[in-house]
Amino acid sequence: MARRGDHTFEELSSMILNAAYEILETEGFQKISTRKIATKIGYTVGTLYNVFQNLEDIFIHLNARTLDSLIKSLSESDVTSIKSLAYAYVKFSQESFNAWSLLFEYQFDDKTQFPRWYQPKVDSLLGIVANSLKDLSGKCSPEKTKESIIVIWSSIHGICILSNRGKLNKTGASDPKSLIDNLIDNYLKGLLA
């Protein structure tokens, strides 16, 4: 066929990401391949490498999208309540299971450099959580507050993992909402006691 010029760099970029995101959502990140993406958009594999560094680079851009929609989901809940944020987070992790999986479980190569725009997205996510806990800062030291935010966040994340996969409890899958209530109620009670 040879050159096309049918699409600009930006068009190609979003065609690639759209195709990849489609495979991600329907089949999971394990099934994403450069060749499959290329076929979907009607180009050969080589073309992907004009737009992205490699497959991991594409994964990073997919994760950026997922972060954006996760932030959007959380923002649409009651951002003043840590519990409603946690519910929204669980809901997102269930509804966008494959995307969430790539975001939090894919192990990037240690050498992989993340682009500058990535970390701010993560920070704004943590900012939403921190904001819902700002009453703490009246009761605890700034260090304690910061640490507590990390504790709550990672605990909620742990509960998501546990309830989304059957890793440890093949039997008796507990309702994640109930686990989150249990966690947050008791933890905050202890912290503010």
Added chain:
Amino acid sequence: MARRGDHTFEELSSMILNAAYEILETEGFQKISTRKIATKIGYTVGTLYNVFQNLEDIFIHLNARTLDSLIKSLSESDVTSIKSLAYAYVKFSQESFNAWSLLFEYQFDDKTQFPRWYQPKVDSLLGIVANSLKDLSGKCSPEKTKESIIVIWSSIHGICILSNRGKLNKTGASDPKSLIDNLIDNYLKGLLA
């Protein structure tokens, strides 16, 4: 070369698992391949399929080993204290990072059937945790106790994930011990209040 008979079925089985475990520990599960294992033990790939169903089957057996050594590690700590169990768990996840990763992060195919002997190992792991929290049963209902065990366990797991990878906090990696103290102290205080 043709047939060897140099090794029994059981010998072959442990040769394969040893080779696979070696790759797992040094390079991570992503780098395990049937061809690499075969080369390491001096057989061709086909031989692996006389002993194991497929690569996932080998992974399950690797996870069984990891579960055993995790259980051993936890048993050697002060099993009456949830905090020392949590410390031991964090330590294990750091020292055996790649094995821990395969155990908790690899996504097996939904169709994959786990062998009968697998779940009892998981149960005995949870049993150790449950045992360290048995004072709770005096204070809470059995259901509440069970749920609280899951909450604590998954929260500790979440803290491990957070501190082992740089997923959310590229900046300011908190000491996991301090996070665990924070979690358990406050959570139990609230629960027993």
Added chain:
DNA sequence: ACCTGAACACCGTTCAAGT
């Protein structure tokens, strides 16, 4: 400048053929 097509170095899995 952009894209192709073929190549390179890998995969997991199967199975007829050999001993």
Added chain:
DNA sequence: ACCTGAACACCGTTCAAGT
């Protein structure tokens, strides 16, 4: 009965050659 070797259907990545 056990193992090989080749085949099949895939991978990610690179790059000379075409337009």
